[in-house]
Amino acid sequence: MAVATMGVTVLDCRNPRELAEFYAAVLGWRIDDEDGGDWVELIGPHGRQLAFQASPDHQPPRWPSTEMPQQFHLDLDVPRDQLEAAEAEVLRLGATLLEGDNGGTRDWRVYADPAGHPFCLCVH
Structure with a gap:
């Protein structure tokens, strides 16, 4: 029996919105930026997600x-x-x-x- 299921993949970066825009253009996925900056998600088909997290010293x-x-x-x-x-x-x-x-x-x-x-x- 599985202990967990795979969730979102997260990339650390200095500017989450900027990197999300790059991958949104590459993948054609939708940006979901509810918190306004430190965490930005891309929503793709079949529930796939890719997120970007602020890390100022990345x-x-x-x-x-x-x-x-x-x-x-x-x-x-x-x-x-x-x-x-x-x-x-x-x-x-x-x-x-x-x-x-x-x-x-x-x-x-x-x-x-x-x-x-x-x-x-x-x-x-």
Whole structure:
């Protein structure tokens, strides 16, 4: 018997609203900002949630270094024929490319969101 069920995934960052807007644009999810700043949630399909919590001293991970490890990352699925367009859009929204797909030999590319959290666009 399970002890618990999975709830919301939360990213620490300096500016929750700003990071929520980035992921809302990437995922097409709705922003729910009831408390006005220190905690912002995105509401997605099927009850999925992603939240952002204020952490004024947040230090982004240095990927792929172990000096300040990533601790976790998000894998975002993209159809193969839309990977280039998805990359252009996340870069336009403020992401930074950390590692490409090795000339097309891998099915993922690694980016940092505007707060420095690593995430991948993965061919699905």
